[in-house]
Amino acid sequence: MSRLNVLLAAIVMANALYLVRVQHHSRRVFVELDQALSESRRLALESQRLAVQVRALSRPLLVERRAIDQLHMHTPTPGITHYVRPGSSGVAP
C-alpha cells in the first residue's frame, strides 16, 4: 500500500513539474508569437511609410522639373506622338 502511495506521489510530483514546464514553454512561445506579430505590424507600417516616401519622391512636380532641367525634355504633344491602334502597324497623327 505504502509503495503505491509513494508511486502515486511521485506521479503527482512529476505531473506538477511537467505542468510548470509546459506553462513556462507556453509563455515563452507566446512571447515569441507576440514579438513576431509586433514585428509584422512594424514592417507593415514601415512598408506603408516607404510607399508614401516613394510617392513623394516620384510626384509629377519633381519628375517634370528633373526631366526639363536636367534631361532637357518637354511635354509631349499630338504632333510628336505616334499612336498605335490594335491590329495596325502604327498610325502617325
Place this chain on the structure above:
Amino acid sequence: MSVSLAYRFSPLLTSKTPAWRSRLLIAALMLGFSGLACRAAYVQVYNNDFFLHQGEVRFARTLELRASRGRILDRKGIILASSVPSWGIWASPDDVDGNPAKRQQLAQLLNMPLDELNQKLQDTKKSQVWLKRPVDEALAQAVQVAGLAGVYSRKEYRRHYPEGESVAHVVGVTNSDEDGLEGIEKAFDAQLSGQAGSRRVIKDRSGRVVEDVGERRPPQDGQDIELSIDSKVQFFAYQKLRDAVLENRAKGGSAVVLDARSGEVLALVNYPSYQPEQRDRLQHAAMRNRAVTDTFDPGSVMKPFTIGLALETGRVTPETVISTAPGSVVIGGTTLHDAHAHGDITVQQVIQFSSNVGTAKIAMRMPAQQMWETFSRAGFGQKPELNFPGVASGRLRAAKNWRPIEQATMSYGYGLPASLLQMARAYTVFANDGQLLAVTLTKNPPPAQGQPVFSAQTAAQLRHMLQLAAGPGGTGQKAQTEGYSVGGKSGTAYKQIGKGYGSDKDRLYRGWFIGMAPIDQPRIIVGVMIDEPSAGQHFGGDVAAPVFSAVVQQTLRMQGLAPDLSVKPRILAQASEESL
C-alpha cells in the same frame, strides 16, 4: 593511533535527551504548517477575489490597439494621403542636464548645431519643447539608449500628403489627432477613422506580454477611399492654372475637369493653394475650395442654356436671324450693350460672338417661368449631390420675382450666382445628349442616370455652336488645341463691388471658359475661372481659354485618346531597326 568506534556506540547517541524537547519541536513545526495552511486557505479560498484582483493590478494591463486611419487614393491607386508612424524627440527644458559635454552629445545625436539646441532649451516657460520631429526610429532609439536626463522620444502618427499643394483642396487636412478638418478628410471622416481595439494582457517584470487574459477586441482599421481624381490630370491642371494666375497677375483661379460620360471629377484645383503637411502655416483663405464653395455671376457661359431653351421650344432655329444693331437694346429703361456691334446675326452667331443683345432679345420672347424651369433642371440654385464640405447651391430666384431687365440679364449670366463646379456640371447637358449628370468625387459611381434638360437634337446643335465659339471668329479661339476638336464658351463677368458692379475705372472681372472635347463625342468637360486678372487682359477667352486648351490636350493624351483632327507630324527621325 586513532581508535574507531561503531556508529551505534557513539556517546552522543547514548546520552539521554528529554522527551519534551522533541515534542516541542514537533509542535512548533505543526504550528508553522498550520499557519501556512490557514494563510493558504485565506488567500486561495476566503479572500481569493481580492488577491486575484491585486495580482491583476500588478501584472495585467489593458493595451489599446490603435486603428490605422484609411488612405485616400486616386483613381489609379496612387496615394494621396496616408498615416505613417514617425517619432519625435522632445525635452523638458527644466530637467535637461546643463553639462556642456552632455549637450554636445545630444546635439551630435540630433545632427543639430549646439547653438540651435541651446536656444530651444532656453525656453524654460514651456514644460516641453520639440527638439526634432519627425525623426526615424533608429534615432529615437539612440536617444533613449543615451539616457540623457529630460530628453524623451515619442511615437506618433502623422498624416502625409505626398502630392502636396496640387491636390490639397480635394483631399483636405486633419488636425494633430487625425480628425478630418477639410475636404475628403472631413467628408469621409467616419469611414477613414476606424475604431481602436483593446486587449488585456499580463506582462512580466521586463514588460513583455506573456499572456492574454480576457476578451481581445481587434482594431478595425479605417477604410481606404478611392477618389475619381486622376493625380496626373490634377497636377497638370494645377500647374497650368498657377501659371495663368501668375501671368495675369490675378487674385486666384480654379479649374475643374469632369469625365463627360460618368460625371466623375478627374481634377479639381484652386490657386493659391497650401501645403497640407505644414499645419502651423495654414491660412483659412488659401484653404477654401473656391471651385466648390464660392459662387459668382457666370456671365456669358450661361448663354447656351438660354439659346438651348429657345431652340427646344421651337422659337428659333440655329439660322434664325436676330438683329443686334446698334449693339445695344433698352429693356425696362436700362440699356444693355454688346462689346462690339454685330448687326444682323444668326442664333448660332449669337453664341459665336457672345452677343448680350442677341441673347437678351431671344430671352424676352420666352416666359420667365419656362426659363426658371430650364435653369433649375440644369442644376442652378440647387446644391450638387456631392459629399464634400461647403458645397454651394448658388441662387436662382423664383420666376415670379423677375423683372424684365432681370430676365434679360439672367439670360447672359447676371443675377444667378453659381460655383465653377455647378457650371461645369451644367455643361454635361450638352455633352450627354441633353441629360444632366450627377458629379462624384469617388471612383466607380453607379451608372450615370441623366436628368433630361434638352433633347439630343438641341444638345447636338448647341455643341456645334460651342465649336463655332471656340473656332475662328469666335470669342474663345485660344481654347483650340492641337489634335483635338473642342467646343466651349468664354465668359467675362463683372465682379460685384458693394451693391453694384463698379464703374469703368475700378471694375473688376472674372474670366471663365467652359467647354468639352472632342466635340462630337465629348470625353471631358473642363471649366476654368480666373479671378481678377490685372495684367492687361481680362476676357475669359484670353485668360481662361489657354488653360482649357492645355488641360484638354494633356488630359486626352494621358487617357490614350488618339487625335480626332489631323495633326502635322513633327517626329523628325524614325527610329532605325536595332541590330540584335
